[in-house]
Amino acid sequence: MVTNNTALPQLAGALSEQHRNDPSDSIKELTMKPLTSASANEIWPRTDSSRLALKPLAAALLGATLLTACGGDDDNPAAIENGDFVGNWISAEDGQALKVESNKVTSYQYTAGHCLIDQSTTGNQADLGKQGWTLNTDNTSLTLKTNHLGTSYIDISYQKADELPAQCADDKLLTQYFEDDFEADPARDYQIFWDTFNEYYPSFARRGVDWETINSTYSGQISNDMSEPEFFQVLAQMVQPLQDSHISLENGDAEASFMRGETFDDRLLAEFLESDQVDGAIDTDAEYQAYMAYIGTQYQLMNEIRTSYATNDIQQAANDELLWYKVEQDGSSVGVLIINAMDGFLEDADEAENLAEIKADMDALETAIVQVLTDLKDTEGLIIDLRDNPGGHDVNSQVLVRHFLDTERTLYSKQSRLGNDRTDLEVIRLSPAELTYTKPVVILTSPMTESAAEVFTMAMSALPHVTVLGERSQGALADTLEKQLPDGTNFTLVNEYYLSSDGDWYEGQGIPVAAEIPFMTLEEREEEEDLGLETAWEAITE
Template sequence: MNLMRQLWIVIGAVVAAFVVSWVIYMPDADQRGAWRAQTGGAIITLGPLQAKLYSETSVSCVHELSFPAHLKLVEFAEGATVTLQGDILMLRVDGSLDPTPFVRIDALPETCGPANPNATPQQVFDALWAAMDEHYAFFDLHGVDWDARRALRPADGATLADNALFVVLSETLSGLDDGHVQLGASFDYFSPALAPDWFPDTVTFDRGDLRQAARDTIGTDLTLVDQTAIEYTLLPDGIGYVMIREMDLITPLGAREEPTIALAFQQVADALQDATAIVIDVRYNPGGSDSVAFGIASHFTDQPVDVLTKTTRDGDAQTAPFTATLWPFDDTPLTQPVILLTSKLTGSAAEIFTLAMGALPQVVTMGEPTSGGLSDILGFTLPNGWSLGLSHQTYRSMDGALFEAVGIPPDVPFDIEAAPLQLGEDPLLRAAFARARGQ
C-alpha cells in the first residue's frame, strides 16, 4: 500500500511539474492569436493549449497540423521557436538559415478548415494554380507562361478520378525544370525536374549505383560517421576523400542540426588533419538541411565569412536580402587544398554547401554545374489533402550571381558520361585525385 501511495505521489508531482511548465512556456498574451506569414502562404494560430498551422492561397485555406502550445516542448522536439520582435512574430525552424516573419491578423479566415477528400477538381486546380501564381519565383527563368496554364483547368461541373486529376495537375506543372516543384498524393509523386542528359534512362541504375562507382574507384573501405550520411578515408598517398550522400543526419531530441553535424564532422577533421589535399564529393547529393551544409563547411574556415544572400518573393517584389554568414567551428580549421566535386545531381542544400565552400580561398570546384534548385521549399496542402511544394526564394552569391535554373558552374569543368560509371569506373574522381596530387 505504501508503495502504491508513493507511486501516485511521484505521478502527481510529475503531472504538476508538467502543468507548471506548460503555464510558463505557453504563448503569452502578446503571442496569442492568428498570424499570417509576411509574404503569405501560411497562417499560425497560437492559443494557451494548442497551436495550428494552415496553408493559405487567395482561394483556399487548409489546416496542415496541430501541435501543443508548449513552446519549450516544441523547441525540444522539433527545433522550432517563436519569438515576438516588436509587432512581428518570428518563426525559426531548424534546417533553415533565416526565420520566417508573421504579422498579426484580426482572426483566422472563416474559409480555413480541414482538407476534404471530396473537394472538386476545380477547387484543387484553383488552389494549385493560385499557390504557384502567388509564390513561385522563377517562371521567367524556365520560360513558362503560367497564365496560359489556366486553360488546363477542368471544366465547371466536370468530375475526374484522382488519377486523372493528378495527370492534369502534373501537366500544369510541366516545363518547370525545378526539383523543388513537387506534387504528392498517397498514390503518386511528380516533379517536372529533368534528369541530366548523361543519367542512364533505366530504373535499375540510381544515385546509389553512382556512389558505389566512386567507392569501387577508390578501392578501399570508407568509414561512416555514425548518425550521418558522411563517409571518408585517408589514402596512403595523403589524399583525403569525403563523400556526403545527403545534407542530413539523425539529430538527438533537444539538439540542433548545425552544432550536431559540426561536432560529428570533427571525426573527419581529426582523421584528415594531416592530409595533403581533400576531395569532397557531393555530386549525387540531393540536398536536405541548409544547417547541415553550414555545419560541415564550418570546419574549413577560422573566421566568419558572408557566403550568400537570400530573398523571398513578396507579391511582385522581393523581401530585403538576408545575408547568411558561415561561422568557424573552432580555430583549427582544415586549410589544405580542397577539390569539391559537383554534378547536375547536386541539389538544394548541397548547392548551398557548394556556395559556402566556394567562398573559401582553398576550395576549387570541379565537375558539372549543379542542378540549379537552391530555394527552400514552400509547402502547401491542397483542398483534397494532396501536397504541393514550390520554390519561392532567391539565393545569390555575395557578388550577386543568380544560379537558379542554371546551376553553380564549376571552376574546373569536367563532362560526366554514364558508360564508365555503369562499369564501376569514375573518371572524374580519378581526375580529381590526379589534380590533388599535382599531376
C-alpha cells in the same frame, strides 16, 4: 587509374543500401503507360521520397511541434506561458497564418482567394516558446531560427496582425476531404493550385515557363466528373515544364516530382532502353523488374569505382552518410570525402522533427566532420564528392562550411518573393570552427547534387582555396514550401531566392563548375575509372 589496396566487398553492400534512387517508390499508379526515354522526365521521377520534398527546418518543426495532430493536452487551459505569443500572425511571403490562443494554435494556408486550416494543436504542445520560437523586442515578429554550433539560420517569420486574412474567417474557410460535409470541386482545387504558384513561385522566367499560358492550356481540361487520378495528372503536367526538383505532388499512392538536366539515372534509363532486354520501352512487369535490377547493379558498380582509389582503410561515420579515405601515390596524399546527404546523421533515427532532434543531427555531423578532418589533416588537399547528394537541412551545410573557413565571411544570402517585390535580404555570415581545413579543396557536383548540398557548394565557392568540378548541380537551392488542396493533394513549391556572396542566383541553372566532367558515364563504368576523381586529384597535386 589509381589502384586500390583495400578489399571492398563489405563496403559495397553498405553503399548499396544507401542508394535512394529506387523509382519503384514513386512511379506508382502513374506508370500505367510505358516508360520510355521520351517520358522519363515527365510525371514519374526516378527518385524516391528522400529526393521529393527535402523539408526545410520550419516544415519539420511546424509539422512536428505545432501541427502534428488535432489535439494535445486539453487539461491545461493556459498552456502558453508567455501571453505575448497570443494573437494573429501572418507570413505574407509564405501564404501562411497563425492564430495563437492561450491553449490552442491554429495554422492556415491561404491564397488571395482561398483559405484552409492546415492543422491545429492544443495544450502544452501549443506553447511556442518551448518549441523554439522567439519574439523580437517589441513582440511584433514571431521567428523560428537556429543558432546551434555557430550556424545562422532564420527559417520563417510571422508578423503580428490585428486580424487574420479576410479569406480565413470562419465562414469562408474551405472544407476538406476528411470533413463530413466535404464536396469534391476540381475546378476550385485547380484554381487554388494555379493561384498558389502564381502568387508565390519566383522562377517562371528563369525556367522559361509562361504560367498564364499553362492556365490557358489546362484549365479547359478540368471538369466536375473527372476522376481523382485524372485531376492529379493535370496538376503534374502543369508543373512538369518547370523541371524543378523541389516541386512534388502526392495524393495517396500517386506521386510526382521532376529533375533538371541529364542525371545519372537518366543515363541508366537510356542505356537500359537501348539494351536487348526491351524494345524501346518498359511496358511489362518483367521488364520493369529487369530495369530495377540494372539500376541496382550500376549503382553498386558506381560506388565501388568511387571507392576503388583508396590506399588506406575506408572510414564511415554519421550513420554512414560520410565516407572518407586517402589516396597516396607518387609522393602525394589527397583525402576523399563522400557526403551522401545533408541530414539523417543519427543511426536508426527518422527525419528530425523537432528542434532537439535537429540539434542532435547537427551534433552527430559535427562529431563526424571533426573525425574526418583529424584523419585527413596531413593530406595536401581534399576532394569532397557530392555527386549523389540529394540535400537535407541548410543548418547542416553551415555546420560543414565552418570547418573550411579561413576567416569570418559572408557566404550567401536569401530572400523570399513578396508579390511583385522581395523581402529583405537575410545575410548568412559565419565564423570558422575550432578545427578547420584551409588547404586546396575540390568539390565534385552533378545534376544529382541538390538542395542543401548545393547551398554548401555555393557557400564553399566563396572561399579562395575551393574549386568546383564536374557538372552543374540541380539548381534547386531554395527551401520547399509545403501546401495542400482540399481534396487531400499535398504539394511543394519554392518561394525563395538564394544568392551567392557575389549576388548570383543559381536557381534553375545550378552551381557553375570550373571544368565539365560528366558523372560516371557508361564508358567510365566499363573502364572502371572515375574521371571526376582523377581530374580533382590532378588539380590538387599538379
